[in-house]
Amino acid sequence: MPEAEQAAALMATLRTVNEAANWVSAVAFEQGVPREYELRRHTYAQLKGRGLGAQAAQHTIKKVRDAYTTLKANIKAGNLGRPGSKRRQKAESKPIAFRPEAAQPYDDRCLSWQYDAQTVSIWTTTGRIRGVRFVCSADGLKILQQYRKGESDLIERDGALYLVATCEVPEAEEYEPGHFIGVDLGIVNIATTSTGYQAAGRGLNRRRTRERDLRGKLQKKNTKSARRRLKARARKEQRHVKNTNHVIAKRIVTEAEGTSAGIALEDLGGIRQRVRLRKPQRVTLHSWAFAQLGEFIAYKARRAGVPVVHVDAAYTSQTYCECGHVDKKNRVDQALFLCRNCGVVAHADRNASHNIAHRGAVVWNAGRESRVPATP
Known part of the structure; x- marks a missing residue:
C-alpha cells in the first residue's frame, strides 16, 4: 500500500x-x-x-x-x-x-521488513525508500515473521503492487491413520468423500459457461471498449476456481485431521491424453482444475500431518464397494450406480469414493515398514 x-x-x-x-x-x-x-x-x-x-x-x-x-x-x-x-x-x-x-527479485540487501510497523524499506532506481506500508492477513503476517526466507519478488498486476515472499513452513509430523477418507474427483461433483461430504460443481460449471460465452461475444465485437472489458475480466475465472478449490481442500483436510484419518486421492495423471471425447465435452474436461485441487489437498495435508496416498483410479466407478463386483453396466449414468450382482442401488460418486478409500488403506499398509518384532 x-x-x-x-x-x-x-x-x-x-x-x-x-x-x-x-x-x-x-x-x-x-x-x-x-x-x-x-x-x-x-x-x-x-x-x-x-x-x-x-x-x-x-x-x-x-x-x-x-x-x-x-x-x-x-x-x-x-x-x-x-x-x-x-x-x-x-x-x-x-x-x-x-x-x-514482470517480477523483479529482491534479497535482504535491497529489501528489509519491519513486521511490527508493517512497512518495508526497498531499493529503487531513485534511491532507497523507507516506510512503504504493506497489508496482509493476521495469519499471513505471523507466517511471514516466523518463516520468511530467501528472496522476495516485486510485481505489478492490474495497477497494484505486490511483494511475493518465500516462506519455508515446516511440515507437521505425519501420524498413523486409523482409516482413510476416499476422495472422488469429478466435473458434476467437484469432490465427493466417503464420509458424505459432496462439493457440487453446478455453480462453478455455470459460471464457467457464462464467462466463456461472454468472452466469445467480446472477442467477436473486437471494439476498443470490448478489448478493455476483456482485459479487466482476465484471470477472474481462474481466481474464482482457485478460491473454490482452496475451500474444498481445507474442508477435506480439516475433517481428516479431526478424525485422525488419511486421505486417498485418485491418480489422474495423463487423463486428458487418455480420454476420448467430443469437442463440446473437451472444453469442459480441459477446464477441469483437478490437478490444482489435488495439489491444494496435498500441501494442506502436509502442514497438518495428514497422510495422503494416491491410488489407481481404474474401475473405481464400475466396482461395487461391498461385494467387489466389476461391470461396466453397473454405472447406469453419471449419478446412479446399480450393482448387477447384488442389486444394490447407490450414488455413483459416493460408491467410487468408498473404493478409493479402500485402495488407500491397501496402499498405505503395503508401503509402511513391517512392525513384526525381530527374531532373537
Whole structure:
C-alpha cells in the first residue's frame, strides 16, 4: 500500500529493470546463451551504467539466465511442440522478452521488513525508500515473521503492487491413520468423500459457461471498449476456481485431521491424453482444475500431518464397494450406480469414493515398514 510517490518510484523501477533484462536477454541470445558468470562479464558494467545497483544488476542477470534455463527445459520436455513446429521455432528464433511489469527479485540487501510497523524499506532506481506500508492477513503476517526466507519478488498486476515472499513452513509430523477418507474427483461433483461430504460443481460449471460465452461475444465485437472489458475480466475465472478449490481442500483436510484419518486421492495423471471425447465435452474436461485441487489437498495435508496416498483410479466407478463386483453396466449414468450382482442401488460418486478409500488403506499398509518384532 505505497503512497503515490512511492508507487511511482516502484513502478518506474520495475520498468527500468525489465527494460534492462530485455537488453541482457538480447546479449545472451547473440552470445549463444553463455553461463551466468560469462553473461555477467558481458553485461554487468553496462547495467551499472544504466542506474542499477550492484544487487539489482546481479538479480537481473540471474533472472535472464534462469528464464533461458526454463525455456531449454520446456523444449527438452516437449512442452513447446516437436522439432520444426511453429511454436517451437518461434520460441527458439528470438530472445526472451520480459513484460514491463514482470517480477523483479529482491534479497535482504535491497529489501528489509519491519513486521511490527508493517512497512518495508526497498531499493529503487531513485534511491532507497523507507516506510512503504504493506497489508496482509493476521495469519499471513505471523507466517511471514516466523518463516520468511530467501528472496522476495516485486510485481505489478492490474495497477497494484505486490511483494511475493518465500516462506519455508515446516511440515507437521505425519501420524498413523486409523482409516482413510476416499476422495472422488469429478466435473458434476467437484469432490465427493466417503464420509458424505459432496462439493457440487453446478455453480462453478455455470459460471464457467457464462464467462466463456461472454468472452466469445467480446472477442467477436473486437471494439476498443470490448478489448478493455476483456482485459479487466482476465484471470477472474481462474481466481474464482482457485478460491473454490482452496475451500474444498481445507474442508477435506480439516475433517481428516479431526478424525485422525488419511486421505486417498485418485491418480489422474495423463487423463486428458487418455480420454476420448467430443469437442463440446473437451472444453469442459480441459477446464477441469483437478490437478490444482489435488495439489491444494496435498500441501494442506502436509502442514497438518495428514497422510495422503494416491491410488489407481481404474474401475473405481464400475466396482461395487461391498461385494467387489466389476461391470461396466453397473454405472447406469453419471449419478446412479446399480450393482448387477447384488442389486444394490447407490450414488455413483459416493460408491467410487468408498473404493478409493479402500485402495488407500491397501496402499498405505503395503508401503509402511513391517512392525513384526525381530527374531532373537
